[in-house]
Amino acid sequence: MSFAFRQQPLKALFLLGTVAYIAVAIPVWALTNALPSWRPRRSWPLKRAVLVNLVRLYVGITYHIGAPPSPPLESYEQDAPSIAWVEPATPDLIMGEIRELAEQNGVKPVKVGGFWLGPKGPDGVAGQRAKPGERVVYHLHGGAHVRGTSHPGSSMGPGYEGLMDCFGPQTRIFSLEYRLASAAPYPAANPFPASLLDAIAGYHYLLHGVGFSPQQVIISGDSAGGGIALNLARYLALANLPSLPQAGALLLLSPTMDWGKTYAADPRSAFRRNVRSDFVAAIVENDYTPRALRGKLPEDFVRKSLWISPGSREAAWARGAFAGLPPTLILAGEAEQTLDGMRAVRDRMREDMGEGLVTYIEVPDAAHDILMIKWFEPERTQALSRITEWARGV
Secondary structure (H helix, E strand, O other), X not given: OOOOOOOOXXXXXXXXXXXXXXXXXXXXXXXXXXXXXXXXXXXXXXXXXXXXXXXXXXXXXXHXXXXXOOOOHHHOHHHHHHXXXXXXXXXXXXXXXXXXXXXXXXXXXXXXXXXXXXXXXXXXXXXXXXXXXXXXXXXXXXXXXXXXXXXXXXXXXXXXXXXXXXXXXXXXXXXXXXXXXXXXXXXXXOOOOHHHHHHHHHHHHHHXXXXXXXHHEEEEEEOHHHHHXXXXXXXXXXXXOOOOOOOOEEEEEOOOOOOOOOOOOOOOOHHHHOOOOOOOHHHHOOOHHHHHHHOOOOXXXXXXXXXXXXXXXXXXXXXXXXXXXXXXXXXXXXXXXXXXXXXXXXXXHHHHHOHHHEXXXXXXXXXXXXXXXXXXXXXXXXHHHHHHHHHHOO
């Protein structure tokens, strides 16, 4: 069971044993990766091979004892000038299948917030009215839908700085603190489509509260946030609401596209092939996120729904499902365990949108979410350069 050691004294005993394990494991990892041919990727330096093992272990530990909860937005008093509050999405903005799913799961729009990065207004407060020609990257952070924060002082910070540079000086970033889902052994909360309702509200805020034109908005997301970003762009296309026109571009950074684990049984899949070269096994092989997202919906919803697993082998994809999306860049790492779903979404989007509107970059030997991991160089620099090239054309 997930988080089996979350309570004391089991938590303390588990951590004590983990410390002893790490003391032995690090020299063993150094020895077993001493030669390039022994490493997950021959191009990797020894330090990276050991670090990936260490990060994979850390992620696994959090699924035994539980990750620290993200603090509420109100607690960031020192960041008050950079925080903006977003009013709930009004009923007229929630349409079709998403309205039905929200009713089934008992999800209602709520007030959320987010962080601004970039220039502030003359009063020193962020969220000032958009200037002519100014762009905004509307970012949805990662964290498996169940953890994480968009706070610029978190581990996400370096990635944000690089991302802003890709789009030039006339750019701000707004990163939304959408609701996180949870399931047993914690109280069930915020199943799908809670995060999408929040993302819709944030998009409405950028257009009608701050004054950005749709073409100046780049919807962006990394890891699980990439799935939310795709959901938002797809919802805008399907709903076709006059008050919420489609955004100017879509940027998906290592998006997690198959929470149904539909490639796991294939020995040729990246899901099996790239376990050692990535650090997300404890997340994607676990059933916690699928249970948290599913809520009261049928069990096969996670495997078949384009909203949850658009890259699934079992997804209910039909020609045209991704029509109407803006120019899109999908950035993936060749060493990612979740690569199969990203490639499937790439192919499906190209069928629906045309080759020219979908740019796919697969960085050789890169693991998950390299844009947000500072020590993954030179791959991170290469990725930022490619995003900059793409940004000039959208």
